[in-house]
Amino acid sequence: MHWVHASAFVVLLVSGLCLYLPSLAEIVGRRPLLKSIHVYTAVGWLAALVVIVVVGDRAALRRTAREIDMFDRDDRAWLARRGGAPQGRLNAGQKLNAVVTAVFALLFAVTGFFLWYGERDTRFRFAQTVLIHDWLMYVSFVLFVGHLYLSVVHPTTRHALSGITRGWVHEAWAARHHPKWAATFDVPRPTVDDDR
Numbered sequence: 001m002h003w004v005h006a007s008a009f010v011v012l013l014v015s016g017l018c019l020y021l022p023s024l025a026e027i028v029g030r031r032p033l034l035k036s037i038h039v040y041t042a043v044g045w046l047a048a049l050v051v052i053v054v055v056g057d058r059a060a061l062r063r064t065a066r067e068i069d070m071f072d073r074d075d076r077a078w079l080a081r082r083g084g085a086p087q088g089r090l091n092a093g094q095k096l097n098a099v100v101t102a103v104f105a106l107l108f109a110v111t112g113f114f115l116w117y118g119e120r121d122t123r124f125r126f127a128q129t130v131l132i133h134d135w136l137m138y139v140s141f142v143l144f145v146g147h148l149y150l151s152v153v154h155p156t157t158r159h160a161l162s163g164i165t166r167g168w169v170h171e172a173w174a175a176r177h178h179p180k181w182a183a184t185f186d187v188p189r190p191t192v193d194d195d196r
């Protein structure tokens, strides 16, 4: 789910920027091709999401959705104090990011659909559609840069990249940054003072 979303987002962002910025459009010069790449990537992305939900590990998806949905007192305290309160497998920031990403995906799809359909039937051409699509792009670009910074650069959070690429993280790191989750591990507690 993560990599389908990430790869489609990058292709949609780059092709969308080439449609949006006259300087980029001039360099690339092939607007119809870029538009096709943009629209077909969107269709491929939505189809891949459906395939994941239909034939993927639905139990794991449901588990993750439940974790995101559970926003407890520790999560609120963590947000208010910017850290400090004990966190589960996903911290409060990661939960918020997941919710905003899902809402944006829906809004991108709806506005994108009307941009496409409005060209075929002018009754569905609305003045604000492109404006909303553009603003979603600005905000999601900023969030994307922040997400990249935390997952690749920031020293205490970048170890989470191992979780999404290799499927595991060091237990000592989990115990330090996600103690409520680490407390559910059925193994002896780590003793290493590891802040990776």
Ligand code: HEM
Binding pocket: 009, 012, 013, 015, 016, 017, 019, 020, 035, 038, 039, 042, 043, 046, 108, 109, 110, 111, 112, 113, 115, 116, 130, 133, 134, 136, 137, 140, 141
């Ligand atoms: C399901 C998702 C999406 C659909 C169906 C969709 C569809 C479209 C369509 C039909 C256009 C109009 C192309 C034209 O006539 O010039 C467009 C433009 C654009 N899209 Fe998307 N899009 C989607 C997602 C995204 C995403 C994720 C981004 C960026 C992160 C993005 C950025 C843009 C930009 C910047 C434009 C140019 C708008 C302008 O000319 O002001 N789109 N999109």
